[in-house]
Amino acid sequence: MKRFAEQVVLITGAGSGIGREAALAFAREGGKIAVSDINDDSGAQTVAMVQEIGGESIFIHCDVADPEQIAALVSQTVAYFGGLHIAINNAGVAGNLGKVADVPQAEFHQLVNINLGGVFFGMQHQLRHMQPQGGGCIVNVASVAGLKALPNSSVYTATKHAVVGLTKAAAMEYARKNIRINAICPVFTRTGMVDQMFALAPDYEQKLVKNIPLGRYGEPADIAQAILWLCDPGNSFVTGLALPIDGGMMAS
Ligand SMILES: NC(=O)c1ccc[n+]([C@@H]2O[C@H](COP(=O)([O-])OP(=O)(O)OC[C@H]3O[C@@H](n4cnc5c(N)ncnc54)[C@H](O)[C@@H]3O)[C@@H](O)[C@H]2O)c1
Numbered sequence: 001m002k003r004f005a006e007q008v009v010l011i012t013g014a015g016s017g018i019g020r021e022a023a024l025a026f027a028r029e030g031g032k033i034a035v036s037d038i039n040d041d042s043g044a045q046t047v048a049m050v051q052e053i054g055g056e057s058i059f060i061h062c063d064v065a066d067p068e069q070i071a072a073l074v075s076q077t078v079a080y081f082g083g084l085h086i087a088i089n090n091a092g093v094a095g096n097l098g099k100v101a102d103v104p105q106a107e108f109h110q111l112v113n114i115n116l117g118g119v120f121f122g123m124q125h126q127l128r129h130m131q132p133q134g135g136g137c138i139v140n141v142a143s144v145a146g147l148k149a150l151p152n153s154s155v156y157t158a159t160k161h162a163v164v165g166l167t168k169a170a171a172m173e174y175a176r177k178n179i180r181i182n183a184i185c186p187v188f189t190r191t192g193m194v195d196q197m198f199a200l201a202p203d204y205e206q207k208l209v210k211n212i213p214l215g216r217y218g219e220p221a222d223i224a225q226a227i228l229w230l231c232d233p234g235n236s237f238v239t240g241l242a243l244p245i246d247g248g249m250m251a252s
Contacts, residue, residue: 002030003232008081010034010074012064012122013091015042017191018141020049021220022088022227027055029228031086034077036062038091064091064118065110074125084129086231089122090141092159094193097152097201108155115159116166123170127179135178137231140167141223142183144246160185164242171240180239182230187246189218213248 009026013019015037023033027050035050035057037043043059050057058080062073078084092115095107119140130136145153146160167183174181188194188208194217198205209217226245229235244250 002028003234004086004228005030007031007085008034008077008083009086009088009231010036010077010084010126011088011090012036012062012073012118013038013141014046014088015039016046017193018186018189018220018223018227019088019090020046021224022090023050023057024053024055025221025224025228026086026231027053027057031055032081033057034060034073034081034084036060036073036091038063064089064122065113067117067121067124070118070121071125074129078129083133084126085133085136087122087126087130087136087138088141088227089119089138091118092141092143092193094197095153095156097197099152100154103155111155111159115156116162119163120166123166123181127170127174130179131174131177136180138170138179138181139227139230140181140183141227142167142185142242144185144187144244144249146183146185146242147244147250167242168240175239180230180236182239183242184223184226184230185242185244185246185250186218186223186226187212187244187249189220189223191220211249211252212246213252216247218245218247 009031014035047057047059062069142163143160145157146164171181
């Protein structure tokens with residue numbers, strides 16, 4: 001029996017990078033996947049990839065900056081699959097590189113609404129369903145920038161610290177409801193987000209890898225495996241954790 005057989009898994013930002021890789025990894029293990037993204041084309045592509053490997057999946061459009069769209073996402077997932085067991089609040093944006101004094105107001109609000117609001121309202125609607133259902137599991141995708149400063153990305157750093165705090169508080173609130181809530185904190189991982197940053201600041205690529213003891217950047221599969229580990233039904237004693245997936249960076 002596959003370890004996520006009959007489990008309904010909702011993933012935001014699953015049109016690319018870490019979210020897409022997690023969708024495929026859960027599907028290989030028998031999960032039924034609600035793929036969600038603001039980008040309809042890439043979301044539909046992930047669904048096709050899941051179906052290609054024999055998985056069951058639907059695409060639901062959602063801009064996580066809009067709490068009403070999140071409410072609709074959760075209710076459509078439950079209506080289609082008949083439940084919601086696992087939610088991965090993954091959608092996020094990095095913003096531009098720049099110091100505090102130079103961050104445009106609109107960019108501040110955009111990052112807060114997507115990176116923090118998306119996770120808060122995501123959990124709010126997921127928990128409203130999971131609690132009467134009798135349990136569930138949530139993983140919020142933070143960052144090592146949720147554990148230490150990422151200079152020139154102050155708002156990103158602040159929102160990811162907030163995701164870590166929010167995860168811990170929610171984990172305490174729902175521990176007795178059989179709902180485990182954890183965060184993962186990846187270091188730079190080879191996805192569109194990071195490739196875009198390296199394209200804009202080419203010297204960063206050589207420089208930043210020196211801070212990673214294992215000597216390489218993360219791959220989406222490294223992060224997906226950690227997400228699956230946190231959700232593994234046999235892993236029932238871990239909650240409130242902010243887990244670095246960082247090639248050893250936080251230990252150094
Ligand atoms: N790549 C890294 O180095 C890294 C490191 C630490 C944390 N993270 C986090 O991992 C998560 C996934 O990022 P990724 O690296 O896979 O990047 P990515 O750009 O490949 O994927 C992000 C996905 O989110 C979607 N998205 C963007 N805004 C959205 C919105 N408002 N509503 C719904 N979907 C939206 C995008 O369309 C895209 O498909 C993010 O939360 C990011 O902060 C990434």
